[in-house]
Each structure stands twice: as C-alpha cells, then as structure tokens.
Amino acid sequence: MNELNKIRYNCKQATFLIEKKLLGKITLKESVELRIHLIGCDACKLYAKQSDKINRMMQRMFKTVAGKPVTMDEKFKIELQERITDKLNSD
C-alpha cells in the first residue's frame, strides 16, 4: 500500500516519466506506474496533454520559421558575395 501511495502522489516522478515517454522509451514497470498515477491525478493528465502539445508546437516552430519570413540583411549579403568572389579569384 505504501508503495502504491508513493506512486499515487509523486507528480514529480510522473511528469518525469511523461517526458521520457514522449521523447524516448520507458520500461514496462514505469509504464504501469505512470498509468496508475494518471488514473487518480487530473493535474498530471492535463500536464501530459499540454506537454505533448508544446512539443508539437516547437517542432512546427522550428520547421517553419515562425511568423514573417526571415531574410538576411542585404548589405551583409553584398559584402558576403564580395568575400566569396575574392576567395575564388585568389585560389
């Protein structure tokens, strides 16, 4: 019973397992522990949902450059072009 209560109340461990499960693997034992915890813990259930959402948002954010298109400063581009041309000619 004591062991079970430890699982029930330990949100720190539960959120740790949630993260590990999202990005890697958890053991069967850990998976059972997490399931037991989530049955009785709405806060962690919500955490799991939000955490997954945040991951997906981040992946999307990195894949599409968020918001307006990012472009390099034109002046810097001209200088860069010059450096490349110089280097090509010197070789």
Next chain:
Amino acid sequence: MDKTKRAETHELLKPQEWVNMYADYLYAYAITRIQNQEQARDLVQETFLSALEGMHRFEGKSSERTWLTAILKNKIIDVYRKRSSGLQMIDVNRAEDEQGDFFSETTGHWNNEHAPQPFGIDHSDPLMSKEFNRILQQCMQKLPALWLSVFSMKHMDDELTDTICAELKISASNFWVIIHRAKVNLRACLQKNWI
C-alpha cells in the same frame, strides 16, 4: 576517387550563386536555432567560407543546399557547446533546487500554485496561435543555456539522445533530468504568461 571524377563532382557546386540562393535559407535556419541575428549572420558567413575551402570534399551525394546546411549545423552545435560549457553542473544543480518550488518536498505532489491549469487555447484561431507561439519563444529564451541547447537539438533536428549527450558532454541520466526540468519550467512560464 581519381582526379577527373573529383573535378566533376566539384563542378556541381556553384559558389558564385550561394549568397543568392542559400543565404536567406541558411540565415533562417540559424536564427531559429540560436536566436541571435549577428551570430546567425556570422555563422552563415563562416559556413560559406568553410565550404569554399572544403569544396574538394563535396562528393555530390547530397544537394548543394543539404551539404551547406550540414556544415552550418555543425557550427551551430559548436555554439551550443560554447554557450553551455562549464555550466553543466550549475544548471543541473539549479534544476534540482527548483524542484522544491513545483512539487511538494514531502509528497512529490504538485504545489497548488504550480499545478497545471487549462490553457484554453483555440488552435484553429491563427491570431491566438501566433500569440501563443510568441510567448513560447520568449519562455524558451528564459531557459538556462544548456537546457535550451539540449531542447533545441532534440526538438529541432530530432537528434538522437546519444548524439546530444556526446556533443554536449552530459550523461544520459542528466539528459532526462534536463528535458524534464526544462519542460516543467517552460510549461509553467506559458501558464503564467498566457492565462
């Protein structure tokens, strides 16, 4: 590879076109990963210069853009490494310290003021999503350098955990501590600034 063959693959590269064709792409790639305009610009420049010197190593197995991106990616990892070097232990200790804030020391249960609340975000609303993204980016900037590096590598490029641990010189168990801490902090920051 004999000399003529090498010369052929070599000719697939058009360095005179690089700025025109790839500068914006590479710059955008860098800036989403290191969030610093000047540094991103310099990294693109270094990428082109390294590529010029390493043109003979291009084997034509990938596209020119993929090849340049790979060079840039290595430079970005160097930045991560520099930003977080020496801070590993401080970061992880800080992670451990902060646990007391989010979870009760005796039970491990959420402390009331930190327990997750619904975001109430409607993702079909583009303006709302955009604003949420903006806050997410700001919250990421508040994470310690090492955490952000680990996080960025894992989420952006779906890098293998082993690779990240090796590149940033952290143990596998520290990796998970960091991932967990970073997410708990990030989620809390979103909740604080959104609701």
